[in-house]
Amino acid sequence: MPFVIVTAGLxxxxxxxxxxxKGCVWKAQPSLLxxxxxxxxxxxxxxxxxxxxxYAARPDIRIGLALVDAVDSVPFGMMMFSVGLALRRLGGxxxxxxxxxxxxxxxxxxxxxxxxxxxxxxxxxxxxxxxPGTPAWPMVTPSIYLASIATGLLLALAAYATIWxxxxxxxxxxxxxxxx
Numbered sequence: 001m002p003f004v005i006v007t008a009g010l011x012x013x014x015x016x017x018x019x020x021x022k023g024c025v026w027k028a029q030p031s032l033l034x035x036x037x038x039x040x041x042x043x044x045x046x047x048x049x050x051x052x053x054x055y056a057a058r059p060d061i062r063i064g065l066a067l068v069d070a071v072d073s074v075p076f077g078m079m080m081f082s083v084g085l086a087l088r089r090l091g092g093x094x095x096x097x098x099x100x101x102x103x104x105x106x107x108x109x110x111x112x113x114x115x116x117x118x119x120x121x122x123x124x125x126x127x128x129x130x131x132p133g134t135p136a137w138p139m140v141t142p143s144i145y146l147a148s149i150a151t152g153l154l155l156a157l158a159a160y161a162t163i164w165x166x167x168x169x170x171x172x173x174x175x176x177x178x179x180x
Contacts, residue, residue: 012056012065030056033065033126034134041135048135055133064129072122075115082108102167109160116152120144 013032018024031039031052042052055061086104089097124142132138 010062010066012062028056030065030130034130035127038131038134038136044135052130052133056130061129061133065126068122068125068129071118071125072115075111075118079108079111079115082111099167099170102163102170106160106163106167109156109163112156112159113153116149116156119149119152 011026011028012030014026014028017027031042031049034042042048056065082104086101086108089101089104092100120142124140124144128138128140131140
């Protein structure tokens with residue numbers, strides 16, 4: 001994830017471009033980070049497009065883009081790391097493997113909850129950072145679409161509840177084993 005975060009600042013809105021006799025290269029297209037309406041305003045004239053691209057090329061804006069990307073990438077990276085360690089625990093020695101894996105899965109589901117809640121913050125910060133380079137000028141537009149947040153949040157909460165239930169089942173099973 002550190003590579004992804006740094007790349008977001010070095011080549012904002014990067015896409016592969018192949019052709020022109022130079023092979024394939026990553027081409028920075030920062031306008032791809034804008035919402036569709038603002039992107040159309042930027043692309044309306046060559047002057048506005050050049051102004052936006054020079055704004056997005058500034059070192060302080062590129063650092064800002066890397067930091068804004070960290071808002072989205074860090075919870076996602078934590079989730080993936082935790083799932084990987086849970087799978088590693090399940091593939092390890094059998095004794096307490098499930099209990100150890102459930103601890104990592106609980107962390108993964110907590111990171112998934114954070115990730116789903118970080119999406120609107122990421123989009124809002126991105127708009128705040130890039131809007132001064134657009135024809136619309138500086139603006140603060142909170143991007144909170146509950147429909148887009150709800151699916152990820154509900155899935156993460158369902159995973160958390162499932163893990164909680166499995167841990168309670170394991171504790172009950174251990175308590176019963178002690179009585180017998």
